[in-house]
Each structure stands twice: as C-alpha cells, then as structure tokens.
Amino acid sequence: xxxxxxxxxxxxxxxxxxxxxxxxxxxxxxxxxxxxxxxxxxxxxxxxxxxxxxxxxxxxxxxxxxxxxxxxxxxxxxxxxxxxxxxxxxxxxxxxxxxxxxxxxxxxxxxxxxxxxxxxxxxxxxxxxxxxxxxxxxxxxxxxxxxxxxxxxxxxxxxxxxxxxxxxxxxxxxxxxxxxxxxxxx
Numbered sequence: 001x002x003x004x005x006x007x008x009x010x011x012x013x014x015x016x017x018x019x020x021x022x023x024x025x026x027x028x029x030x031x032x033x034x035x036x037x038x039x040x041x042x043x044x045x046x047x048x049x050x051x052x053x054x055x056x057x058x059x060x061x062x063x064x065x066x067x068x069x070x071x072x073x074x075x076x077x078x079x080x081x082x083x084x085x086x087x088x089x090x091x092x093x094x095x096x097x098x099x100x101x102x103x104x105x106x107x108x109x110x111x112x113x114x115x116x117x118x119x120x121x122x123x124x125x126x127x128x129x130x131x132x133x134x135x136x137x138x139x140x141x142x143x144x145x146x147x148x149x150x151x152x153x154x155x156x157x158x159x160x161x162x163x164x165x166x167x168x169x170x171x172x173x174x175x176x177x178x179x180x181x182x183x184x185x186x
Contacts, residue, residue: 013037017115020143026150028109038111045117046078052123053181060185070181077177078117081170086110088166089148096158101151109151113143141167 013034016024028034053074057067089110090103116139123129123136141163149159 017112025147034108038108042111045114046075048120051121055124066184085166092162109147113147116140
C-alpha cells in the first residue's frame, strides 16, 4: 500500500468516525492497519487536549513546573481514559453477551471513536472552551455507542448503558484534573 493511499485511508477513517457512520463501525476489522489508525487517533486526541490545555495554562502564566505537570496529567488522562473505557466496555459486554470479543479487539473501534477528541485544541477559544469540551466529549460518547452497537451487535440501550458506565467516571476524573490545574496556577 502506498503512502498516499495510507494517508487517504486515515482521513476516510477519521471522517467516517466523525460522521458516526454505523456501516463503517460495523465493518471495522481488528487488523494491524486499523489498530495503528486507532492509536494515531488517540495520540492526536492526546496532543490536541494537551495543546488546548497548554495554551490556557500559558495565558494564565503558569510556572514551568506546573505547565509540565499539567500537560503530563492531561496527556495521561486521555490515554488512560481510552484504555479504561475499553476495559469497562469489555467487562460489561462479557457480562451481557456470550462470545464477546477480546479486549484487544475492542481497542480499534473505541480508539477510532475518539476522533472527535482530535478537535480538542478548540477548547482554547475564550469563553467557549468548556462548552466545546463538553460537545466533543458527548460526540465521542455517541461514537463509542455506535461502535459498540454496530461492532458488537448489541441493542442501542445496552450499548448506551455500557458506554455510559465508562464515560461518566472518565469525565469525573478529567474534571478533577482540571480543577487541580486551576488550583496549581493560583
């Protein structure tokens, strides 16, 4: 596969994920290519989150040690959140359905569903940052629900329940990290 077609495949995957294309999620396969694309999307989401937070911290004149610590925590929260959310979906899915896919097989569709988080750098827009963050978070939740529903052949209500069980604590932890960062700046 040429480099140009790989880049084109990546952008099509990102587009389909952002559009919550249910056929795309139904057909996504756990191949090395899709695992790599999912990891790239999660990596881009991490960098985007760090960029948005970093600019806000710089505007608020955070000291260098606080800036480094905050960026580390922001990046870590996205990555750990991805793996924890996948694990929660995996465990609850096992409980609800026999012949449920392995944990590793869920990493690709859930990683690709993190596509809205690639736009997280937009949270640096004054007065709109928190609202944008909430919209992107809900958009990611919807993408994960579609991925779980389509890819795992579950009813929408069960996919929603499973995804919410993971999403709520992740949002809570991210909010705690943001409060900690605000306290460190003061």
